[in-house]
Amino acid sequence: MSTPPAPPARPSPGRSVRWLLGKLGGGLFVLWAVATAIFFGIRLIPGDPAEAIMGGPGSQASAEALAAARTQYGLDQPLIMQYLGQLGRLVTGDLGTSYSLKSPVLEVLGELVPPTLTLAVLALLLAWALALLLAVLSTRSGAVGAAIASGMEIVAAAVPHFWLASVLILLFSTMLGWLPPVSTATAAGLVLPVLTLALPLAGFLGQVMRDTMAEAQRSAFALSAKARGESETGVLLRHSLRHAALPGIALSGWAFGSLLSGAVVVESIFARPGLGRSLLSAVTARDIPLVTGVALLSAAAYVLIMAVSDVVERLADPRIQAP
Template sequence: MLRWLGLRIAGGVFVLWAVATLIFFALRLIPGDPAQAILGGPGSQASPEALAQVRLDYGLDQPLAAQYFGALGRLLRGDLGTSYALKTDVGALILDQFWGTLVLTLAALAAAWIFALGLALWTTRGGWLSDRVGSGMEIMAAAVPHFWLASVFIIVFSSWLGWLPAISVPGPIGLVLPVLTLAIPLAGFLGQVMRESLADALESPFALSARARGESETGVRWYHGIRHAALPGISLSGWAFGALLSGAVVVETVFARPGLGRTLLNAVTIRDIPVVTGVALVSALAFILVTVVTDLVDRIADPRLGTS
């Protein structure tokens, strides 16, 4: 276990370095002058003297290699820098926006699990017709783009019915449409693997043995089948969390919800390099931690993995 954990930590450090390196060079390939972005963009009409002073203050006059290693050194010290546009500490800004995105993604992940398990139980119980209908629903849900689904929800539940707000508001009611927008496509992916795993579990020798001992069909499903159906879902939860973080960019923008996704989009638009780097690193770190926790839960649920 210690060896496995050590390899995970080493892999996580490598991923963080790769993300920081990729973002550093990618942002510098975008046309435009970072010094102008710091001073408010091309429309600020900054003087050459002001641009030169900003380049000197932020180290932008140094060679690219010196800028790169300087940025890595600051990241190793936990210094994410100062936002070019907002002139605030990037770490504090990200911490303020992080919790909204975390609540959104965790709520969407929980809802996707509920939808996927419910659909798997229904399709494996109702025979051939329900299996085909459930399979079609899973494929349709998995293929729906987030921006299209969000637009449909706003039109139906906000404009026509007036049940839910079109933009995010404080409280649970403001989470309903954003959570459903993220959860439904993910439930389509999870439902496919859970349904197949549950169907295999219900036909396995241990299920037949449980029925032979007199256990009811409901008991076989809930006490034996669900555990095996959940295993592939647990394995995919780490990937699912990453997919939800990327989907949060669209959802938070459409529903005007504060969070990391909306912050990242705004920062990319105005070329706020410290904010883009900070959000990407925090998202990568959260994804790594969730993946490690998912693997641990997977090993607890399926002890056979502990020997691999």
């Protein structure tokens, strides 16, 4: 009499703790690297930060006022001392006060996060839906359908946001008059910005999911399910879609970061308030605290999404060893 196979061993608590510590350490390293890059990078921009504090070059601030601003904000100290001082403040959660808006950065971020988060989440959901649809069409519509879907994926993935936004505005606003050319507080004002962000991402995700879905349909478990009498639709819904979603889940952290970077262009084109548009204005105005706050928040969101997608991928695919 054969002995039944032993159940898979559960991960030890020590391994889970090491996994969590590794994720935490990696996240802290990313935040430190972003803060360091922003600190030194923004100082390479020509101009005096003290002038930005006083309202920009057009403020015609006196030399005495500029000197007082440098002293108040520690800009008269050596660069390394400014860097260490900023790291110390960031560790305590003090992001400082925006030079251009004259408000605490935390308060400014509290106003900017909701519109950008809404835009990014809706774009990610739409991109996922379109990618899965393209993957299904490319694998269920024969050679011609697969070629058309594949071409649509390649074109969508290659289109830059600024060009796509211009075409969508010309088509749906200028020619058809269906949607507003700028973002408004209504649902209609969200359609074009969401489409502009979602379509290129859907093209990229669709290419990855299509290959995985085609591989899943040729796999042993799909053939076994068909042999048991399960229909093509049943195999697709119960097996192929789940396997096609795995690479998308793994890329969700990268996708969310891509959406945040794309929001800089999209929010500027559609005059939509948010992190992206404010980041562009803050860089132009050399608003160091606000630039640092937006960059750190974006990096923290990226790290969090990467960790969540890692956990979801492990839950969705039993073949991946749990932490």
